[in-house]
Amino acid sequence: MKLRWLGHSAFELISNNNLNILIDPFIRGNPSCPLKINDLNPDVICITHGHADHFGDAIELARKSDAIVITNYEISIYLQREGINAIGINYGAFVEIQDVKIKMLEAKHSSSFDFNIEGGYAGNPASFLLEFKDDLKIFHAGDTSLFSDMKFVIGEVYKPDIAMLPIGNIFMMDPIDAAIATKWINSKYVIPMHYNSFPSIMQNPESFKSLVKKHAPNCETLIPDVLEFIEF
Numbered sequence: 001m002k003l004r005w006l007g008h009s010a011f012e013l014i015s016n017n018n019l020n021i022l023i024d025p026f027i028r029g030n031p032s033c034p035l036k037i038n039d040l041n042p043d044v045i046c047i048t049h050g051h052a053d054h055f056g057d058a059i060e061l062a063r064k065s066d067a068i069v070i071t072n073y074e075i076s077i078y079l080q081r082e083g084i085n086a087i088g089i090n091y092g093a094f095v096e097i098q099d100v101k102i103k104m105l106e107a108k109h110s111s112s113f114d115f116n117i118e119g120g121y122a123g124n125p126a127s128f129l130l131e132f133k134d135d136l137k138i139f140h141a142g143d144t145s146l147f148s149d150m151k152f153v154i155g156e157v158y159k160p161d162i163a164m165l166p167i168g169n170i171f172m173m174d175p176i177d178a179a180i181a182t183k184w185i186n187s188k189y190v191i192p193m194h195y196n197s198f199p200s201i202m203q204n205p206e207s208f209k210s211l212v213k214k215h216a217p218n219c220e221t222l223i224p225d226v227l228e229f230i231e232f
Contacts, residue, residue, distance in 0.1 A: 001132050003162075007032025007226045008197040009054060011140065011164065012040070015132055017099045019043050022067075023128065023140050026056030032197050032226050037061060044097055046130075047071040048107065048142030050122025052115035053197075059084060070095055070102050074123030078113070091124070099133040105154065107144035109172065129158050136232055138162045139185065143194065146177040151184035162232070163187040166194035167208050168201030175203055179211035182219050191222050 002014040006022075007030050013021040022042040027033055029052070037060055045058050045067050055075070062069050062084045069079055069086040076088025087095055094103035109125040130138045139160035154160065163185045166172040172194060173181065182190045190212060195203040209221040224230055 001134070001136055001138075002229050002231050003138070004227055004229045005191065005193065005224045006030070006035065009048070009140075009142070009164075009166065009194045010056065011193075012042075013130065013138065015099050016134065019098045019100055021046065021100065021102075021130070022061065024048055024054040024056060024142070025058050025061055026053045027061075028057050029053070030056070030197065034227070037064065041065045042067045044100075044102070045069045046102060046128050046140070047075055048127060048140070049109060049111035049125035050075055050113045051111065051143070054143065055113075055115065055122075062086075068097065070104075070128075072104070072111075072123035072126055074121065078122070091126070101131040103129040103131070103158075105129055105139075105158075106147075106149055107142040108147045109143040109145070127154075129154070129160060136161055138164070139187065140164045141166060141181075143172045146173055146181050150181045155185045160185060160187050162189045162191065164191045164193050167192045167203050167205070168195040168197075169203065170200050175208040175211055178208060179215040182212050183216040186216070187219060189220050189222050190216075191224065 009024045011023045021044045023046045073088035076086040079086035107125040107127045111122040111125040137160040165178045167175045167178045205223045
């Protein structure tokens with residue numbers, strides 16, 4: 001499996017069978033991402049919640065590539081009305097597509113369609129656990145605060161190998177809480193996300209790495225450059 005960070009909370013994952021998955025496809029408005037919409041060709045798009053910096057360019061990307069969108073029920077209804085092939089699930093449910101099982105788990109945040117005038121409720125915010133056929137498990141936390149399920153459900157039940165955690169503060173965990181989350185999740189690797197895209201969420205990822213070394217010394221912090229591929 002190959003992974004690359006597209007800046008902010010957007011990630012591209014490519015399975016061993018070349019299934020291309022985008023998570024939170026915030027591309028065009030993402031100041032950290034140099035890509036254009038036409039540079040991406042996803043088979044599957046996962047959306048953690050309705051905020052513009054996570055919902056992103058999902059509609060245009062799904063139309064262009066005929067991708068399946070996995071998200072919560074409320075966002076799936078919105079997308080279906082736009083003609084998108086969207087599957088709505090909720091906490092604890094999963095969808096299996098080719099060689100990847102995609103499970104929706106909880107996140108502690110808010111969720112609204114803040115990118116249009118009407119706004120409106122966009123369902124429960126979510127995180128995703130992606131399990132690949134080689135038993136590699138990847139956890140994308142979405143936007144969230146620190147909460148006990150990270151220890152007792154995500155860490156003790158699902159045991160991901162890789163965790164992607166927000167560290168930006170203001171809207172989600174700060175680096176200290178994210179380091180505690182890393183300890184609770186007990187993954188082999190952690191990747192910080194949702195930082196330095198905008199002035200309000202500026203953080204030093206090396207400081208986060210030091211905090212992880214203190215709280216979870218057995219976990220390796222990976223700090224990829226934008227668009228850098230990491231192969232697992």
